[in-house]
Amino acid sequence: MARIELKDVRKVYGGGVDTIKGVSLDIADGEMIVLVGPSGCGKSTLLRMVAGLESITAGDIMIGDKLVNGLEPAERDIAMVFQNYALYPHMTVRQNLAYGLKNRNTPKEEIDRRITEAARALEIEPFLERKPRQLSGGQRQRVAMGRAIVRKPAAFLFDEPLSNLDAKLRVQMRVEIRRLQRSLATTSIYVTHDQMEAMTLADRLVVLNAGRIEQVGTPIELYEKPATTFVATFIGSPSMNLMKLGNGAGWTAANDAGLPANAVTIGIRPEDIAIAGSGVSGPMTAEVTVAAVELVGAESYVHGTTTDSQTIVFRVPGRSHIQIDEKMTLTADRRNFHLFDKDGQRI
Amino acid sequence: MQSVVFPNKILPYFLVLPQIILTVVFFFWPASQALYQSAMREDPFGLQSTFVGFANFSAIFSNGEYLHSLQVTVVFSVATALLSMGVALLLATAADLVVRGKGFYRTMMIIPYAVAPAVAGMLWLFMFNPAMGTLAYLLRRNGIAWDPVLDGNQAMALVVVAAAWKQISYNFLFFVAGLQAIPKSLLEAAAIDGARGARRFWTIIFPLLAPTTFFLLVVNTVYAFFDTFGIIHAVTHGGPAKATETLVYKVYNDGFVNLNLGSSAAQSVVLMVIVIALTAFQFRFVERRVHYG
Numbered sequence: 001m002a003r004i005e006l007k008d009v010r011k012v013y014g015g016g017v018d019t020i021k022g023v024s025l026d027i028a029d030g031e032m033i034v035l036v037g038p039s040g041c042g043k044s045t046l047l048r049m050v051a052g053l054e055s056i057t058a059g060d061i062m063i064g065d066k067l068v069n070g071l072e073p074a075e076r077d078i079a080m081v082f083q084n085y086a087l088y089p090h091m092t093v094r095q096n097l098a099y100g101l102k103n104r105n106t107p108k109e110e111i112d113r114r115i116t117e118a119a120r121a122l123e124i125e126p127f128l129e130r131k132p133r134q135l136s137g138g139q140r141q142r143v144a145m146g147r148a149i150v151r152k153p154a155a156f157l158f159d160e161p162l163s164n165l166d167a168k169l170r171v172q173m174r175v176e177i178r179r180l181q182r183s184l185a186t187t188s189i190y191v192t193h194d195q196m197e198a199m200t201l202a203d204r205l206v207v208l209n210a211g212r213i214e215q216v217g218t219p220i221e222l223y224e225k226p227a228t229t230f231v232a233t234f235i236g237s238p239s240m241n242l243m244k245l246g247n248g249a250g251w252t253a254a255n256d257a258g259l260p261a262n263a264v265t266i267g268i269r270p271e272d273i274a275i276a277g278s279g280v281s282g283p284m285t286a287e288v289t290v291a292a293v294e295l296v297g298a299e300s301y302v303h304g305t306t307t308d309s310q311t312i313v314f315r316v317p318g319r320s321h322i323q324i325d326e327k328m329t330l331t332a333d334r335r336n337f338h339l340f341d342k343d344g345q346r347i
Numbered sequence: 348m349q350s351v352v353f354p355n356k357i358l359p360y361f362l363v364l365p366q367i368i369l370t371v372v373f374f375f376w377p378a379s380q381a382l383y384q385s386a387m388r389e390d391p392f393g394l395q396s397t398f399v400g401f402a403n404f405s406a407i408f409s410n411g412e413y414l415h416s417l418q419v420t421v422v423f424s425v426a427t428a429l430l431s432m433g434v435a436l437l438l439a440t441a442a443d444l445v446v447r448g449k450g451f452y453r454t455m456m457i458i459p460y461a462v463a464p465a466v467a468g469m470l471w472l473f474m475f476n477p478a479m480g481t482l483a484y485l486l487r488r489n490g491i492a493w494d495p496v497l498d499g500n501q502a503m504a505l506v507v508v509a510a511a512w513k514q515i516s517y518n519f520l521f522f523v524a525g526l527q528a529i530p531k532s533l534l535e536a537a538a539i540d541g542a543r544g545a546r547r548f549w550t551i552i553f554p555l556l557a558p559t560t561f562f563l564l565v566v567n568t569v570y571a572f573f574d575t576f577g578i579i580h581a582v583t584h585g586g587p588a589k590a591t592e593t594l595v596y597k598v599y600n601d602g603f604v605n606l607n608l609g610s611s612a613a614q615s616v617v618l619m620v621i622v623i624a625l626t627a628f629q630f631r632f633v634e635r636r637v638h639y640g
Binding site (some may be wrong): 051052053072073074078079080082083084086087088089090099100103104147151 | 530532533535536537538539540541542543546550551554555557
């Protein structure tokens with residue numbers, strides 16, 4: 001139970017590699033924060049700095065109002081779940097769970113009680129006497145979670161914990177982590193590169209790009225009002241269409257005057273576009289030629305080319321009978337347009 | 348595993364022929380000679396041999412000197428293996444902490460392995476020779492009555508240190524590799540779990556090194572049993588009063604110095620059985636070693 005505060009945290013590796021270029025973040029008690037970004041954006045480094053596995057070049061990290069910059073990982077009262085689980089292969093599941101408590105001289109009855117409790121919550125009771133190698137990936141993941149839970153730390157740190165699981169299990173574990181985190185109400189920082197995972201797990205999302213925070217907000221805020229073109233393309237799948245304005249933009253309207261003068265790029269999500277005459281209509285229209293059709297089950301994504309040779313992706317519900325090279329008119333509502341200036345900042 | 352089938356019937360035999368020839372000439376032939384000799388007794392002038400069955404074997408096992416030599420070998424092997432592995436492990440964990448000049452440090456550590464056993468023995472002999480050794484002089488000046496030529500225990504200590512010293516490099520290499528094979532995240536997890544220093548070493552690192560340690564234990568035992576002839580020959584000649592006469596040294600001494608070929612052959616057969624047993628033991632347990640992950 002703790003608040004975590006990052007104040008202008010920086011990380012420069014030897015040789016002058018700037019990995020984290022000043023990150024400030026205030027995480028409320030019990031909050032689930034997801035750090036998301038492309039690989040190499042510094043999200044794992046930031047998490048490991050909070051854990052104490054990487055040194056801090058500049059800035060302060062506070063956990064529960066205590067400055068932890070110089071503290072050992074063990075003294076920070078945090079627990080971490082690793083991508084490869086990092087279970088001790090020579091110990092049984094029970095010993096794995098007990099290890100951190102034993103090192104802290106927790107009384108034996110208390111250790112047993114906590115293990116029983118955690119094992120029940122995670123449904124790993126039948127495996128307590130087994131070695132990690134005798135478990136499946138999903139079971140190992142649960143044990144790794146259990147090792148964090150039994151410690152009852154001030155904060156959980158998750159480093160891409162689901163990326164080694166198959167797609168189905170990942171969704172299942174995602175729901176479970178969310179449920180556990182809610183019921184334990186432990187402050188958590190979760191690192192992932194998967195925007196779906198980020199959207200579904202987060203109380204608040206932090207989008208990182210090249211060592212800087214692009215935007216912080218609830219998943220829906222980021223989806224509805226991306227602050228930059230980077231966030232706009234990163235959140236949502238398939239990603240938002242970004243199209244250049246000017247010299248005969250793809251989208252035309254009866255009245256173009258509605259767009260601000262400094263708008264350089266417009267963004268529109270595939271789900272906000274409809275085919276003209278299909279019942280939905282908006283004031284903005286675009287002429288496109290179909291380049292490809294992707295059927296993903298309940299819906300299809302159509303890739304098209306506008307008259308000014310920009311690509312656009314839009315969604316059509318159900319199975320579509322659209323043919324390649326077909327020409328059609330698209331329509332969209334002005335309110336669903338996201339406008340960005342020449343620096344990619346939202347207007 | 349996919350097996351490859353050669354269409355040609357003879358080619359496979361040609362491919363394994365060099366290995367077969369080597370094994371036959373350098374193992375099966377001498378081994379069968381030793382087996383044959385171990386059942387024979389030579390007359391004093393080497394003119395004729397008589398078949399005596401297992402008489403040579405019963406003779407050596409009822410011989411106090413042989414049993415003493417067995418005991419010497421066990422003490423020597425255990426001490427050499429423990430010393431060389433202990434020091435190597437200490438150096439390997441220390442090498443893990445070195446930040447600058449890691450490669451140089453490791454390379455330097457490996458050099459003693461390139462030194463021939465007899466040369467290694469001579470080095471230690473020069474340093475600790477009671478008459479002219481620099482270190483022997485220092486020892487005596489500090490009140491230690493150092494004389495391995497007369498004191499059996501000191502002689503044993505000297506050959507153990509010389510034999511272990513040579514093997515440290517080899518063990519060091521394996522321990523360094525073993526330490527590098529431990530996933531970094533495991534050590535990080537242990538750090539978060541509050542295990543530090545010695546505790547982390549004994550509860551996490553050492554158990555994870557178990558396969559390496561076990562492998563090295565077998566290799567070092569075999570080394571101490573069979574590959575230390577040169578060191579003992581150079582340093583003590585098995586003396587004083589046979590205090591450092593290991594089984595291998597005794598085979599040489601009885602056969603080539605005292606020319607008791609039958610007994611010597613019987614002793615080498617016993618050694619052969621021991622090495623086969625050790626190898627079988629190694630295959631049975633090391634091959635099924637701990638799997639990570």
